[in-house]
Structures are given as C-alpha cells and as structure tokens.
Amino acid sequence: MMSEPIVCFPTCLVDLVGRRLADDVNTVLGAVGFSPIVASGATCCGQPAFNAGHHAQARRVARRTLRRLGDTEGPIVVPSGSCTAMMRRHWVELFHGDRDEILAAAVAKRVREFSEVVDERRRRLSAFEPRLNAVAGYHDSCHMLRELGIIDQPRRLLGYVDGLEVRPLASGERCCGFGGAFSLRYPEVSVAMADDKLADVRESGVDLLVSSDPGCLMQLGSRADRRGDPLRVLHVASVLAEAGVGR
Amino acid sequence: MSRSDDPLVGTGFRDRSRAQLGQPFLRQAIPRATDHTIAALHDRFADVDVAALRERGRRIRAETIRDLDAHLETLVAAFERNGITVHRAADAEAARGRIRSICSAAGARRVVKVKSMATEEIRLNPALAADGLEVVETDLGEYVVHLDDDRPSHIIAPIIHKTRQEVRQSLSRVAGRELPDDTAELTGFARGQLRDAFLSADVGISGANFGVAESGTVVLLTNEGNGRMCTSLPRVHIALMGIERVLPTLDDLAVMLPLLAGSGTGQLLTSYVSMISGPRREGEPDGPEEMHVVLLDNGRRALLGGPFEEALHCIRCGACQNVCPVYRQVGGHAYGWVYGGPIGAVLTPLFRGFDDGGELPQASTLCGACDDICPVKIPLHDLLLKLRRVGGGRAATRRERAAATFWAFLWSSGVGYRASIAVGRLGLTLARVLPARLRRGPVLARWAAGRGLPGRGGRP
Known part of the structure; x- marks a missing residue:
C-alpha cells in the first residue's frame, strides 16, 4: 500500500525537549499509512506570546510558521492539544484584519491534532x-x-x-x-x-x-x-x- | 476609590499565594468545600437542559446590560413609585457618604447587615464604625469575618478559609468564656447574639442580588433568614445595589433565580427569597418606616459598550471560584481584594485599575473551566486574555514585552530559531550535569524550584 504524505508540525516544545517524542509521532503516523514530512522552517504557533497578551510578537512568530505551512498541502498534524487549539481557534483572531488573514483561516482548517488523525485509521493499529x-x-x-x-x-x-x-x-x-x-x-x-x-x-x-x-x-x-x-x-x-x- | 483608601493586601499575587499555600488547613478546606458545591450544582442541573437555561440567562443579562440606562430609569421610577428613596453613588466614597448620612439622619446607633459583596467592595463597615455606629454582620460567616476584622475569601462562603476551632475562638471572645467545640453550640450562641441585634438595630443594610425594574423590587437570596430580619425589623432599610444588578421583568427573575441558587449552592432555591417592594405601607403590621436604595457605580458604567462589558453580566454566584484550579490552591485572599477567582481576576483590574490589579489576569492557566460553569456564559478566559493585552503601562509588562520582542525577533527567522533551540538544549544538558549551585538564570531556577529538568530521555 502506498503511504500518503502528511505534513507534521512538531512544535517548539518538542524541538526543545522531545526529540524522541518527535520520532514516536513519526513512527505511529508511518504505521497507520502516512509518510510524515516535517514542515520545514515552521517554528512556533505563537501561543506563549499570545497568551501573555503580546499579540504583535505572537503574530510575528506565527506568521513565519503560517507561511511555511501555507506552502504545503493537505492535513497538518500537530502532537500538541494546546498548539492545535492556538492554530485552529486563535490564529483567525490573531490575524484578524491582517494581510495574512485569509491564509490563516485556510491553514487553520487543515490543522489536526495527532490522535484525531490516527484515530481515523485506528484499525490499522491491530496489525502490530x-x-x-x-x-x-x-x-x-x-x-x-x-x-x-x-x-x-x-x-x-x-x-x-x-x-x-x-x-x-x-x-x-x-x-x-x-x-x-x-x-x-x-x-x-x-x-x-x-x-x-x-x-x-x-x-x-x-x-x-x-x-x-x-x-x-x-x-x-x-x-x-x-x-x-x-x-x-x-x-x-x-x-x-x-x-x-x-x- | 483611591489606593491608599483600600490597598490591595501584600505586594503581589506570588507573595500572597505563597502565604496561602503555607496553610495546610486551607489546602484541605477549599477542595472539600468547592468539590461539594460543584457536585451539588451538577446534581441540581442533572435533569435540566442546563445549556439552554444558561443561554437564556446569558441573553437576559446581555440584553439588559446593553440597554442599562433605560432599564435603570424604569427601575428608579418604580422604586420611587413604591416609596423607596433612590440615591446614586458614583464611587465608593459617595456610597459610603450616602449611607452614613442616612444613618445619621435616622439617629442610628446600631446597624445590622446582610452579607453583601457590594458593601465589602466599598469597605462600608470601617466607615460606619468611625461614625461611632455599632455594626453587626448577621450572616454567620460574615459575622465571624467582622469579629476577626478579616475579609471574606469567597463570594458565597466568606469563611471557607477558617477552621471550626478558629470560629470557636472568635465567638468565645464575644462570649467572654470558652465555648465548646461543637457546631450546634456555636451556632446557637451566634443566634442568640444576632437575635438581640435584630431587635435593637435602628438600620438594616443589605445588598441586592437583583433589582426588578418593572415592579421596583429588591430581591435578596439568603439561607439563614437573617436577610428578612434585617430588612423588616429595623426602622430603616438601606439596600446597596450595583447598577448592573437590574433585571427588566419578573419573568427574567424567574430564569435568574434558579440559575443563581443552582450555580451558587446547588439549591433549587435558597431557603429564603425576599422580594422587597418598598417600606411599610399604611395598615401593614411590620416592615421598615423608610427604605433607601443606593445605586453603586464604582467603575461599572465605564465598562459599558467596551471590550469588558460582559464582566457586568456577573450575578456573583461564585461557581467560577469553585471550579478554578488556581483558586483551589490559594483561596480568595491571594487575589488581594474582595473578589477572588476568575471573576476577581477580571473585576479587580477593571474596578481598581491596572496599577493595583493589573497582575491578576496572569494568575490563571487559562484552563477554561470557569467558562463552562458560568451560569450566564461570561467568556472569562477570553476576558482574561484581553486584560493581559491591555496590561500595558505596568513596569513588569514593559519588561516582559521587551523580552517577547526579542523572542519574536529570534523565532521569526530559521537561523534564530535553530540557534536558540540549540542553546536551550545545551543549557538543559549542562544543567543536568552541573552541580545544583551552578544552575542559574531566572527561567531555569523558577522551573527547577519544584520540578526536575524536562526532556530526559528525549521526551517532555
């Protein structure tokens, strides 16, 4: 069976303290038939600054991630509940009235939390x-x-x-x-x-x-x-x- | 209210919360009491379409506040029709002044009070005491707060932070003898004291859970019956009402009563619901000769039409305090003023200004449990986020903003990001092998105060 490419955004915290978790995520995604492609150049969703009330700074960092993700296609898997929420729910607010508003709305719709994606193919887990x-x-x-x-x-x-x-x-x-x-x-x-x-x-x-x-x-x-x-x-x-x- | 007039307690949330965390009793008592109340709330609403009820509550509050001035006008006219004298107070000082002059005109010597957060907000008791008045709080919890010159630490349960032993000691001081460590005996003693106060007081002061505009009615919810005593036995009744507590109709009240009682205490209704539409009328055997309502602004009107208007929807049920995982650890006093928990973290900076309360919106993990439980669906999580944005001006915010700007500079470039992640990883590795005394830096030290270093084995 051909494996299907899927974009993976590991998040900054995983980059910093969870390299093995990043491997685990890739392993599991591979096992259910995806070939994960780590989103190149994406850094952080901006959540830390957004939650602290610093929207301009959050937007600056999120913009980079948003644009890098905007260059890709298909679902974007994120192994973090709060980052998923930030991207799916709060990016639209963060980029409201901004030149990247439309892009933010489009990318937000593609963001999926890890377990959501794997759950849809959960029957493939039994084989292991x-x-x-x-x-x-x-x-x-x-x-x-x-x-x-x-x-x-x-x-x-x-x-x-x-x-x-x-x-x-x-x-x-x-x-x-x-x-x-x-x-x-x-x-x-x-x-x-x-x-x-x-x-x-x-x-x-x-x-x-x-x-x-x-x-x-x-x-x-x-x-x-x-x-x-x-x-x-x-x-x-x-x-x-x-x-x-x-x- | 000026800051010197009523300073927030202590220097900051961190210091205040540390003091609270050091009290083992508090750490047991708050979870026990709040879990109990939340369980009762869920029981109460188990057979009700609570989502629909909350939505009705939200709409009533939103529509009322949106057109507050019109509803207030109706309310004032109805109050006056009912023989109630209405006073408007722009701030705490004005409200205290009004109440003091009513007491003075009545030649009052003794005042009995129903538990009221609005009177706590304006620090009424010390002002009355300064006039030589004897003030007796008649809600049992509030009575003890007053005896101890303390402050309530919960909107509904003022002495959630006190042990029975502490209550016994306070009451024993009044009794002039050691009272037994027995709840029934202690409440029996307090009842005797309060009974005398009710019968001899000249003025009764209450808050107002709601003011119904169409009928000119002050609505009070209590469980101890003290509200009814305070508002019917003394010659004069004064109700201090936040201007936002107006409800247009009695039908609206029919929605809000079960929401407030259910969310506050898990009750179908409180044991007593008093609906007071004026002083004693001719031919009536009881009730006060005079009734006054003092409408308190104190920062409320400024919120109308702005991004924080929804804070005025609050009906002070305390449910957000009961579910808040931060409140659960530190209690209400950590918030430094009269309102604690999520709604306190919203109201304090709005009512007191950011110099005083600007830090409080940070004292939340933004978990959102408060949003889910609020009977009128105030988006507390959202308001906290908005307040963090406004935070401005404060020195701490300025420093933090500079740090955020530097962070944004680094993390908006691939090189900067990779470099800082590499430095971070190196720092964590070094911290792991270096002796503890060499682990410095504000971030690491604060994390490592009670926690190991993350990332061991490549997993967070």
Whole structure:
C-alpha cells in the first residue's frame, strides 16, 4: 500500500525537549499509512506570546510558521492539544484584519491534532498487536478538551493496547498547573496544582500517566521526577510506539 | 476609590499565594468545600437542559446590560413609585457618604447587615464604625469575618478559609468564656447574639442580588433568614445595589433565580427569597418606616459598550471560584481584594485599575473551566486574555514585552530559531550535569524550584 504524505508540525516544545517524542509521532503516523514530512522552517504557533497578551510578537512568530505551512498541502498534524487549539481557534483572531488573514483561516482548517488523525485509521493499529503492561490514566489537556472537544480519540487509541488498563482519574478535567508562562510566574502555585493532580493519580493506582500535550507532560513528568515518584508520564504517541506500533 | 483608601493586601499575587499555600488547613478546606458545591450544582442541573437555561440567562443579562440606562430609569421610577428613596453613588466614597448620612439622619446607633459583596467592595463597615455606629454582620460567616476584622475569601462562603476551632475562638471572645467545640453550640450562641441585634438595630443594610425594574423590587437570596430580619425589623432599610444588578421583568427573575441558587449552592432555591417592594405601607403590621436604595457605580458604567462589558453580566454566584484550579490552591485572599477567582481576576483590574490589579489576569492557566460553569456564559478566559493585552503601562509588562520582542525577533527567522533551540538544549544538558549551585538564570531556577529538568530521555 502506498503511504500518503502528511505534513507534521512538531512544535517548539518538542524541538526543545522531545526529540524522541518527535520520532514516536513519526513512527505511529508511518504505521497507520502516512509518510510524515516535517514542515520545514515552521517554528512556533505563537501561543506563549499570545497568551501573555503580546499579540504583535505572537503574530510575528506565527506568521513565519503560517507561511511555511501555507506552502504545503493537505492535513497538518500537530502532537500538541494546546498548539492545535492556538492554530485552529486563535490564529483567525490573531490575524484578524491582517494581510495574512485569509491564509490563516485556510491553514487553520487543515490543522489536526495527532490522535484525531490516527484515530481515523485506528484499525490499522491491530496489525502490530500493540502490548504494554501498565495501569494508565489519561489527563486531558485543557485546550484540547474545552476548545477542541477532542476527548474520545486518544482514549480509543489507548484501548488498542493489550495489557493496558485505562482508569478514569477522579480529578478528571482539572488543569495540571502548567499554563505556559504561569508555571514560571507562579512556580509555587503551579507545583501545588501538579501535586494535586499527582495525588489523585497515585490514589487511582495509576503507574502510567498519558496526555496529548507536551506542556502538561513536561509539567507533570518533571514534578513526578523531582518527587521521586515512580510514575511514567508519556504522550499517546509514545505509548503506542512503546507498545510496538510501527515495529 | 483611591489606593491608599483600600490597598490591595501584600505586594503581589506570588507573595500572597505563597502565604496561602503555607496553610495546610486551607489546602484541605477549599477542595472539600468547592468539590461539594460543584457536585451539588451538577446534581441540581442533572435533569435540566442546563445549556439552554444558561443561554437564556446569558441573553437576559446581555440584553439588559446593553440597554442599562433605560432599564435603570424604569427601575428608579418604580422604586420611587413604591416609596423607596433612590440615591446614586458614583464611587465608593459617595456610597459610603450616602449611607452614613442616612444613618445619621435616622439617629442610628446600631446597624445590622446582610452579607453583601457590594458593601465589602466599598469597605462600608470601617466607615460606619468611625461614625461611632455599632455594626453587626448577621450572616454567620460574615459575622465571624467582622469579629476577626478579616475579609471574606469567597463570594458565597466568606469563611471557607477558617477552621471550626478558629470560629470557636472568635465567638468565645464575644462570649467572654470558652465555648465548646461543637457546631450546634456555636451556632446557637451566634443566634442568640444576632437575635438581640435584630431587635435593637435602628438600620438594616443589605445588598441586592437583583433589582426588578418593572415592579421596583429588591430581591435578596439568603439561607439563614437573617436577610428578612434585617430588612423588616429595623426602622430603616438601606439596600446597596450595583447598577448592573437590574433585571427588566419578573419573568427574567424567574430564569435568574434558579440559575443563581443552582450555580451558587446547588439549591433549587435558597431557603429564603425576599422580594422587597418598598417600606411599610399604611395598615401593614411590620416592615421598615423608610427604605433607601443606593445605586453603586464604582467603575461599572465605564465598562459599558467596551471590550469588558460582559464582566457586568456577573450575578456573583461564585461557581467560577469553585471550579478554578488556581483558586483551589490559594483561596480568595491571594487575589488581594474582595473578589477572588476568575471573576476577581477580571473585576479587580477593571474596578481598581491596572496599577493595583493589573497582575491578576496572569494568575490563571487559562484552563477554561470557569467558562463552562458560568451560569450566564461570561467568556472569562477570553476576558482574561484581553486584560493581559491591555496590561500595558505596568513596569513588569514593559519588561516582559521587551523580552517577547526579542523572542519574536529570534523565532521569526530559521537561523534564530535553530540557534536558540540549540542553546536551550545545551543549557538543559549542562544543567543536568552541573552541580545544583551552578544552575542559574531566572527561567531555569523558577522551573527547577519544584520540578526536575524536562526532556530526559528525549521526551517532555
């Protein structure tokens, strides 16, 4: 079967701290029949500055990414819930009245979150007989949950992994405390919020925490790390890759 | 209100929140209370098309605020028809002045109060006390706040931050003896105190949950019955009402009452709903001889027609505080003024100015839980974002903007981006191998204060 080219925008955070996650994303996309092409020259969606209220600066960075993505065709896969929300929902606002307004609207429509794309071809996962023995909990990224409403897709993907028990978390939809610059502006509150989440995770008997947002993963993983918590914190793509998808 | 008149507490949200985080009781009490209320809210609305109800609520509020002056005119005319004296106060000082002169004209010595955020907003109690008046708050929580010279930390539950032990100590001071550590005994003692106050007070002061324009009615929701006592026993009743609390019709009230009670406490209706349309009329056996309504602007009118008008839709139910993951950790006092949580982070800079409250919109992770729960669908997340944009002027914002400009310069070019990512990766690698004392830099230090370094094993 011919594999279909698909544009992948790994995001800045993945470039900075998640090179292996980038590989996992490519592996899984390849396994479901895509040949991912990393968007050349795209840097960042502008979210950090946009959320801090600096629209001009956000627009300057986003414009570069927008134009590079505008040179490509077809769906654009983004392995980050909040970046997907930024591009799909807020780019139109950011570029309102701007010379790139039409381009922003067109590119925004093409942006897809990782699990959405893989979910549409989820049946192909079975061929790899994915297996990972763990008790997992899924943490919703706030923006993915509330701005995009992508709730079932990542959970459905985890359901394809044999040996993986997925338990609901009592704290369900509560924020992990990352919030971008918030995590640096108010580190004590941010850490307290992560602890709240991690306490609930421990109570649920979960040893693998899964999410779809590098921000949440970084926040919860780094806090668990500092506490000496044996918890593993992984992106959906990494879970699938570890379970043997694409092997 | 001038800043010296009512300074925000402490130096900034970070300092205030650190103080709150250091209180183990608070860390238990807030999640317990707020989780309980949110569960009650979901129960209450389980069999209702709550999305449709909220949409009706939103429309009523939006249409009313859009045409606020016309509705206020109707309201004032109806109040006056009902024998209520109406006063307009442009700011806190004017409102305090009006209330003080009404009390003075009434020859008042003792004042009883119904819990009211508007009176907290204008810091009424210290002003009345300075006139030699004895002020008694009659909502149990607010009574304790007042005894301790404290401030409420939640819109609906003012002493969410206090233990029963602390309440016992406060009440024991009044009693002049050690009261037992028993809720029934403590409330029994407070009831006795309050009963005397109701019967001997000259003036009763309340807020107003709503003012209904077509009928000229002040609507008060309470659960302790104190509202009814305060507004019917004393000779004079004064209601302080934010100008935005007007509702055009009683039909509108029929939508807003269940939204407010359900969102605030998970109740079908509060135990008492008082609808007061004027002082005692001829032939009536009870009620005050005089009734006054003080309409409070204090920064509200300035929001009309602007990007923050939706902040005026708020009906002060406190649901956004109950779902806020930041409020959950730090409580209301961390916000430094009377309104905490998401709506507080919006209202404080708008009412107090950016010098005072400009930082507060940053005290949110923008998770959006507040948007989902708001009974009138105020886009709080959006308002916080807009306020961050306005943030202007503040020194911190200027510094940050300079940093953002430098960042944008780097990341809008391929070379700049690749170079800064390389530097970032190198920094993280070095930080991992260097001894802790050599890990410097404001960003890294703030991250690493409670967290390991990200990116180990190539995954975030």
